[in-house]
Amino acid sequence: MEAMLTGEPIPAQRAYELGLISRLVEPGEATNEARRLATQITASAPLAVWASRKVVLASAYDDEASLKHLTDVEFAKVMQSEDTKEGLEAFIEKRAPRLDDWQRELIRIVRNVSQYFYPQKQLQMMNEGCATFCHYEIMNRLHDKGLITEGAMLEFLHSHSSVVFQPGFDDPRFSGLNPYALGFAMMSDIQRMCNEPTAEDREYFPDIAGNGDAYGVLRDAWANYRDESFILQYLSPAVIRKFRLFQIADDSGKPSLRVDAIHDELGYRRIRSALSKQYDLSRREPDVQVVDVDLTGDRTLVLAHFVHDGVLLEEKTCRSVLRYAAFLWGYAVKLLEIEAATDKVLKTYEAATADAK
Numbered sequence: 001m002e003a004m005l006t007g008e009p010i011p012a013q014r015a016y017e018l019g020l021i022s023r024l025v026e027p028g029e030a031t032n033e034a035r036r037l038a039t040q041i042t043a044s045a046p047l048a049v050w051a052s053r054k055v056v057l058a059s060a061y062d063d064e065a066s067l068k069h070l071t072d073v074e075f076a077k078v079m080q081s082e083d084t085k086e087g088l089e090a091f092i093e094k095r096a097p098r099l100d101d102w103q104r105e106l107i108r109i110v111r112n113v114s115q116y117f118y119p120q121k122q123l124q125m126m127n128e129g130c131a132t133f134c135h136y137e138i139m140n141r142l143h144d145k146g147l148i149t150e151g152a153m154l155e156f157l158h159s160h161s162s163v164v165f166q167p168g169f170d171d172p173r174f175s176g177l178n179p180y181a182l183g184f185a186m187m188s189d190i191q192r193m194c195n196e197p198t199a200e201d202r203e204y205f206p207d208i209a210g211n212g213d214a215y216g217v218l219r220d221a222w223a224n225y226r227d228e229s230f231i232l233q234y235l236s237p238a239v240i241r242k243f244r245l246f247q248i249a250d251d252s253g254k255p256s257l258r259v260d261a262i263h264d265e266l267g268y269r270r271i272r273s274a275l276s277k278q279y280d281l282s283r284r285e286p287d288v289q290v291v292d293v294d295l296t297g298d299r300t301l302v303l304a305h306f307v308h309d310g311v312l313l314e315e316k317t318c319r320s321v322l323r324y325a326a327f328l329w330g331y332a333v334k335l336l337e338i339e340a341a342t343d344k345v346l347k348t349y350e351a352a353t354a355d356a357k
Helices: 001-007 014-017 028-044 047-060 062-080 084-092 100-124 124-144 152-161 177-193 199-204 212-225 227-234 236-243 265-278 315-329
Strands: 247-249 259-263 289-291 300-309 335-337 345-351
Touching: 084 236, 084 315, 100 124, 124 152, 124 212, 177 227, 177 236, 177 247, 199 236, 212 227, 227 265, 236 265, 247 265, 259 265, 300 315, 315 335, 315 345
Parallel strands: 300 335
Antiparallel strands: 247 259, 289 300, 335 345
8 A cells, every 4th residue: 555655666575575576586587587487387288377367367357256257167168178188187097107007997987977076066056956946936837827736736845845944053953054945045036136126135236136037047147157156146135134144253273253244234245255165166175286296206296285274184084095196106195285375384294105005
């Protein structure tokens, strides 16, 4: 703020400390360093680089929901591209030095099955919500036209209410938000906002409130959104109140919990953003990447888990998986837990081939 208001030049060292620039070089080395960085970038998958650049540029003018939607679209394009498939195959199937052909084929099959199911994990709430909403609409239309009996309708309502039931936090059956319940509630709420909006709906959702085209809005959402982006775009204050949602800050370094967001204008936006992040698969599943391999030396494979929000891997499971990775690789495997924001190494695990036997 000071630099913006005063217009004073900022020395390079100070700009680096503030995070305005990413690296410092010796005088006269800027061009060489730029070329080294360009070489590193051009060696990366071109579709991923282009998608990242597109999202970063959009962040300058897009709102949070639009930016999240763009990220989802670009991510899907990259994950479905041949670049992704070839990159994984090149490493898993071609670079493991000691695998027999039949073992490589098994790994390829497992990878393909996992890749097939990955999008379904991103759309669990959307899929369950769409199924229950459409079923509910179809059955009610059939009943209104006299095409099904009262008994059939009652039987359906009993089944439907059981599926979309949301246990309270103190209920023995509680295990988090029921994806059927949240999905059905949000899609029914979109229908309500499109057909019978309140003043609050018009304030928060001016593009769809009162437009009379609920099915059109829902079809667009089903086609273009994943769980986290759907929540970020369409979770309304009405649904937040219905589910009695609020946000708690749980800092392990502090002796007590803090309620961070309640039912007010700022709270609604914070709750929506926080809940969206809980459905973001990139936050729910560990971000583990291959960062180095010494193919000309001892062939140690180095993995990195990039830690977000201080959530480390569970040690027992991590060691077990690492032993299996060492078995597949045929040589030692090292895993570094790295804080994503600072690149600080928080923890190191190692497994040798002897450990995998």
